[in-house]
Amino acid sequence: MTFIIRPADLNDLQPIYEMAKRTGGGFTNLPPDRKALMQKLERSAAGFDRVGEEVADDLYVFVLQNTATGEVRGTCQIFGKVGQRWPFYSYRIGALTQHSVELERTFRADILNLSTDLEGATEVGGLFLHPGERAGGLGMLIARSRYLFIRNHRARFADRTIAELRGVIDEAGGSPFWDGVAGRFFGMSFQEADEFNAKFGNQFIADLMPKHPVYIAMLPDSAKTVIGVPHPSGRAAMRMLENEGFAWENYIDIFDGGPTMTARTDQIRSIRDAKDVKITAVSDDVGEHKSGDKKLITLGRLHAFKAAYGWIDDTGDNVIIDSNCARALGISAGDAVTYVERT
Structure with a gap:
């Protein structure tokens, strides 16, 4: 699912x-x-x-x-x-501080x-x-x-x-x-x-x-x-x-x-930690109990935007995505995606 x-x-x-x-x-x-x-x-x-x-x-x-x-x-x-x-x-929420010399007391009031x-x-x-x-x-x-x-x-x-x-x-x-x-x-x-x-x-x-x-x-x-x-x-x-x-x-x-x-x-x-990559391959060998790590993956602009959890094996030279996520998001080799670690 x-x-x-x-x-x-x-x-x-x-x-x-x-x-x-x-x-x-x-x-x-x-x-x-x-x-x-x-x-x-x-x-x-x-x-x-x-x-x-x-x-x-x-x-x-x-x-x-x-x-x-x-x-x-x-x-x-x-x-x-x-x-x-x-x-x-x-x-x-702000504060107003007032001091009374005669009473020798300072009053602080919290204010909306x-x-x-x-x-x-x-x-x-x-x-x-x-x-x-x-x-x-x-x-x-x-x-x-x-x-x-x-x-x-x-x-x-x-x-x-x-x-x-x-x-x-x-x-x-x-x-x-x-x-x-x-x-x-x-x-x-x-x-x-x-x-x-x-x-x-x-x-x-x-x-x-x-x-x-x-x-x-x-x-x-x-x-x-x-x-x-x-x-x-x-x-x-x-x-x-x-x-x-x-x-x-x-x-x-x-x-x-x-x-x-x-x-x-x-x-x-x-936003700060997200990474842009180009997918080099789609594989059944990437996924849970296999290679790669679980990521939050997005692609597409405006109406074409989609996001899902998926598995990516990113070695720098090769970026491989699991087949299930690729099908869900319509990703093929050569597509540019953005991902961030799933925490």
């Missing part, structure tokens, strides 16, 4: 919609709404079709497909440049500042893997394939890349952070705000959110304790991001308080 990553097309609407219904809320980039998802797929098609090579407000949607059954079992997204259609808001610092960055997001496939490194395949796409289309992406992790959601589907902060100003539940944002964007935040700083000490404990904390299902994703060189620099999501991770694009591990 082989899984490949490929660009999504309009025929993938139904399986993506079925996955979106499984997210459990707070997953803004994958709303369980057919119209919103179709708009995403149409926007993605336009991004893959675009001729220019500059950084732009593109969206690229990918799917994980089982080549044996044809089933779509996962998805992910890349946003070329956020904050172009509407402001890209985050809360940045509404910020658009991350506007213009590239964003990786929308990653969802069907529960039945959360083994065998498929989550890492989906996540890391995005970085190799960015690497091989580098001019289309910014020098900083971000990833927003979903924050803590309670058993009722609400957000303690939303209830303690923004919900007090908007008169709507987290589910209502999250759904509206997924369908129409967050311009309403610009219209209604107070611009003054929020003192964290004044928030209820339920909100304070989840600031910068990922949803339990996102802890593995956070570790993967950290392994790629992303770090949390005190930016959080304005809806659920989840951490926003940032990295310099060229320093992302998969």
Whole structure:
């Protein structure tokens, strides 16, 4: 059984919609709404079709497909440049230190500042893997394939890349952070705000959110304790991001308080360590318990992009790929591929 990553097309609407219904809320980039998802797929098609090579407000949607059954079992997204259609808001955690001579005491207050610092960055997001496939490194395949796409289309992406992790959601589907902060100003539940944002964007935040700083000490404990904390299902994703060189620099999501991770694009591990080679041969003698090492392998540009795990025996003079991966990705001797170590 082989899984490949490929660009999504309009025929993938139904399986993506079925996955979106499984997210459990707070997953803004994958709303369980057919119209919103179709708009995403149409926007993605336009991004893959675009001729220019500059950084732009593109969206690229990918799917994980089982080549044996044809089933779509996962998805992910890349946003070329956020904050172009509407402001890209985050809360940045800062501090204010004040000293009282009379009391001989220094006071330090942690503050949430509404910020658009991350506007213009590239964003990786929308990653969802069907529960039945959360083994065998498929989550890492989906996540890391995005970085190799960015690497091989580098001019289309910014020098900083971000990833927003979903924050803590309670058993009722609400957000303690939303209830303690923004919900007090908007008169709507987290589910209502999250759904509206997924369908129409967050311009309403610009219209209604107070611009003054929020003192964290004044928030209820339920909100304070989840600031910068990922949803339990996102802890593995956070570790993967950290392994790629992303770090949390005190930016959080304005809806659920989840951490926003940032990295310099060229320093992302998969981008930095990837290698371009030309395949000299395809062989059944390369593979598990045979010669070669397991790699994450990609080839093709834009609509032709594909990625999968495979085995490569790279001696420098000869680069031999296993037959199974070659069939899945349509690779023949003489083709140029990019690979990175499977870790």
